[in-house]
Amino acid sequence: MSLFDKVIIVDWSGGNDRGASPKKDAIWACVAGEIPVYLRNRALAEDWIGTQIAACQGRVLIGFDFPFGYPEGFAEVVTGQADALALxxxxxxxxxxxxxxxNRFDLAGELNRHFAGVGPFWGNALAREIVDLPRKGRSRYGHGMREKRAAEAQAKGAFACWQMSGAGSVGGQTMMGLPVLARLRARFEAAAWPFEPWREARVVLAEVWPSLIAQSVVRQQVEGEIKDAAQVRVLAGKIAGLSDTVLAAMLDVTEPRALTEGWILGLGREADLDCRE
Incomplete structure (x- = not known):
């Protein structure tokens, strides 16, 4: 029997409702072996994910494409605990x-007030000014946080979680995704990987990054298919197709900072994850 009976990959978004017509840069999700699903906002996405978990009698692995934590030290400054799950x-x-x-931009400004100097968050996509949230990254100074987690430092092309707007930004996705993870974890007694043991959990929440298999997505994307849909479809298939031994090795991550910052599933084992079709 495979480690997981169902694998789901979710391409998240920090933006507002995208409308009824499927489009890029929105929320897309895919159960391995099935057709990708367009989800126009986070409320619908959370409901859909919950339904998928409840419908499965076996074990479920769900991958989300945003950071599950911040650089080491951030959680302790904000919550008083050196624990990503407290965040x-x-x-x-x-x-x-x-x-x-x-309220993601206002919340970023509030978080910046926990730190000396200016930052670490930056990027305001709103017309109005937000106190303590600089529009440009170069306006920051003296906040004391590292720019990237250990995972982003290793993952070529990955953006820092402090950027709240602009091309490639993941700050908004993270901020609007972590509350959903917190509720799913509580509702289904899910294990938050890599912070918690995963082997005995029926539901495992994991961080993924589709860019680890970018070339496979290009090769397998069909004509007219939205890239986000292709990414979740291909990555779900890749993970579901791994042997138990390889997938277990990926989940048993040994990177020291993974337990405080989070980690990307498959990072450092791209050759295993992105094997040729």
Missing amino acids: WTWFEARVEDSPKAN
Whole structure:
């Protein structure tokens, strides 16, 4: 029997409702072996994920494409605990989210006030100014945080979680995703990988990064298919197709900072993850 009976990959978004028509840079999800699903906002996505978990009697692995933690030291400054999961709880209590609006930029400014200097968060996509949130990354100074986690430092092309707007930014996705993870973890007693033991959990939440298999996505994307849809489809198939031995080795990550910052599933084992079709 495989380690997991169902593998789901979710391409997340920090933005507002994207409308009824499927489009890029929105939320896409895929159960391995099935057709990708377009989810126009986070509320619908959370409901869909919960339904998928509840419908499976076996074990479920769900990968989300945003950081599960921040550079070491951030959680302790904000929550008083050197525990990434304490941040999940912190965000779940403070994020205000609806299909048409959320408070991610204001919250980034509030978080910056925990630190000396200016930063670490930056990037304001709103017309109004936000206190303590600089629009440009070069405006930051003296905040004391490393720019990237150990995972981003190793993953070529990965962006820092401090960037809240602009091309490639993942800060908004992270901030609007962690509350959802906190609720899923509580509702289904899910294991938050790599912070918690995964072997006995029925549901495992894991961080993924589709760019690890970028060339396979290019080769397998069909004409007219939205790239986000192709990414979740191909990555779900890749992970579901791994042998138990290889997948277990990926989940048993040994990187020292993974337990405080999080990690990307398959990072450092790209050859195993992205084997040729």
